[in-house]
Amino acid sequence: MTSFSHETVSRTQRYAGPIFTVHTDEVTMPGGGTARRDVVTNKNAVVVVALDDVGRVALIRQYRHPLGRKIWELPAGLRDVDGEDLVLAAARELAEEVDLVAARYDLLIDLHTSPGFSAETVRIFLARELSAVPSGELHERHDEEADIELVWCDLDEAVAMVLRGEITNAAAAGGLLAAARARDDGWATLRPAGTPPI
Template sequence: MTGFAHEVISRTERYRGPVFTVVTDRVTMPGGGAANRDYLLHVGAVGVVALDDDGRVALIGQYRHAVGGRLWELPAGLRDVEGEDLAVGALRELAEEADLRARTVDVLLDLHTSPGCTNEQIRIFLARDLSPVPDAERHDRTDEEADIELRWVPLDDAIAMVFAGEITNAAAVGGLLAAARARDAGWASLRASDTPTLA
């Protein structure tokens, strides 16, 4: 991809938190001037489409304060463990949020969640050959995760939920659509779990 090389002239930090930082960048523009751009610097995330032997996906219902309600989502979480392999992080989130393990893990897709206001990138994995985490080894969920609801939904029904507006989380929408397309193509589009990210 070619085009004008936008250069950051200056950066002002507005807020710093554990998950994201709000900044204002002064950026050169093709017309010869410069403009301010406010956005969130984000640590990034991983998510999992967990598909069982019956073709069902694990969806979790979780409260999201920013939207003031519960959303149907994929098991997912932040890239907040320094040096952690992305697939390992995704499997950790799968165990913590859905009490599941997977023997087969592939890269399904990478996406920028909202590039107009954040650099957040999420890698979505496809997890198969699932088994439950033993009761004694299950994660002690707290805060919003304490009342996570796990629902097993046939993949095609989950796709119908997307088009009915019942699933609106961007990572879930992308992951489910990608999983259905990959399934229909015989899984030929899957990438190895250690494939580097491009951005």
């Protein structure tokens, strides 16, 4: 079987906003023709599985307007600071969303969240050796973050919540399942936090 190289013949921008852009590409296809594909490009994201010393994970409930309700998630955020190291981005989000500092970060997994229409990548870190953000350095939360609910949950129960359909955020589900597997493997499958991104 020969490999076909898909080429972008043209690109038309449909929308440009502060978080994402949408464009339509005309792409060559193996049958000899072309097809149009709508593509969403955004700033990508980092996600944190914060695990305490008794095996509990920090889960948050946050309002998500497209769904019209709060859902269970992990601390996370956009990579919206140009050139920011990904571990520093994860540490920033952990501090901003749940007032935690981690002394240790390891890489769990990288995800393409919806490759059928989006180029988004999400890097999911495991954060351990946790402590509280000093009281004088607490972040003031706004908008959806203003009423984030933090719950500490046993990692196995969090995995059960994924399997029962109670946690549906894709990055949260992937991160929790990866963390449980890494724990069961004695953490041998963890990669260094500074591993080059996909």
